[in-house]
Amino acid sequence: MPEDHLQIKNPKEERYRNTIGSIVSWGIFRAAIVMLLSWVVGDLVGWLDYGTWWMLTVLIFYAAVLHPMQVQYRLYKEETAQVMEGTLCSSCRYFEPTGVLCSKLDEHVSEDDIPCEGELWEPKPSM
Structure with missing residues (x-):
C-alpha cells in the first residue's frame, strides 16, 4: 500500500x-x-x-x-489580531489592515509569513 x-x-x-x-x-x-x-x-x-x-x-x-x-x-x-498588533508589517506604510495585505507586493500577511522578509519595510508616515 x-x-x-x-x-x-x-x-x-x-x-x-x-x-x-x-x-x-x-x-x-x-x-x-x-x-x-x-x-x-x-x-x-x-x-x-x-x-x-x-x-x-x-x-x-x-x-x-x-x-x-x-x-x-x-x-x-x-x-488577525496578532498580525495587526505584533508583526513588523503592521507598522509598515504598505500594510493594508482591512485586507491584512502588503499593498506593495499584493500578498496577504500572516504571523509566520512576512512577504518581503522586512526588506521593503518603511515606517508609516506621521500625521
Missing part, C-alpha cells in the same frame, strides 16, 4: 482564509438567495398574508445573512 494515505495533514494549513471581501461577497450571495426565495414563497403561498411574509423575510434575512456575517467578522478579527 502507498504510504501517502497515512500522512496526517495539518488542518490549519487547509483552512479557508476569511477576508473582508469573502465575508461581504458571501453575504451578497446569501442575500440574493433569500430575496429570491422570499419572492417565490410570496407568490406561491396564497394563505400567507403580507405582514407575516415581511416578518418571515426579515427573520430569515437576519438568520441567513446578517448573523453569519457577524460571526465571520468576529472570527476574522480574532484570527
Whole structure:
C-alpha cells in the first residue's frame, strides 16, 4: 500500500482564509438567495398574508445573512489580531489592515509569513 494515505495533514494549513471581501461577497450571495426565495414563497403561498411574509423575510434575512456575517467578522478579527498588533508589517506604510495585505507586493500577511522578509519595510508616515 502507498504510504501517502497515512500522512496526517495539518488542518490549519487547509483552512479557508476569511477576508473582508469573502465575508461581504458571501453575504451578497446569501442575500440574493433569500430575496429570491422570499419572492417565490410570496407568490406561491396564497394563505400567507403580507405582514407575516415581511416578518418571515426579515427573520430569515437576519438568520441567513446578517448573523453569519457577524460571526465571520468576529472570527476574522480574532484570527488577525496578532498580525495587526505584533508583526513588523503592521507598522509598515504598505500594510493594508482591512485586507491584512502588503499593498506593495499584493500578498496577504500572516504571523509566520512576512512577504518581503522586512526588506521593503518603511515606517508609516506621521500625521
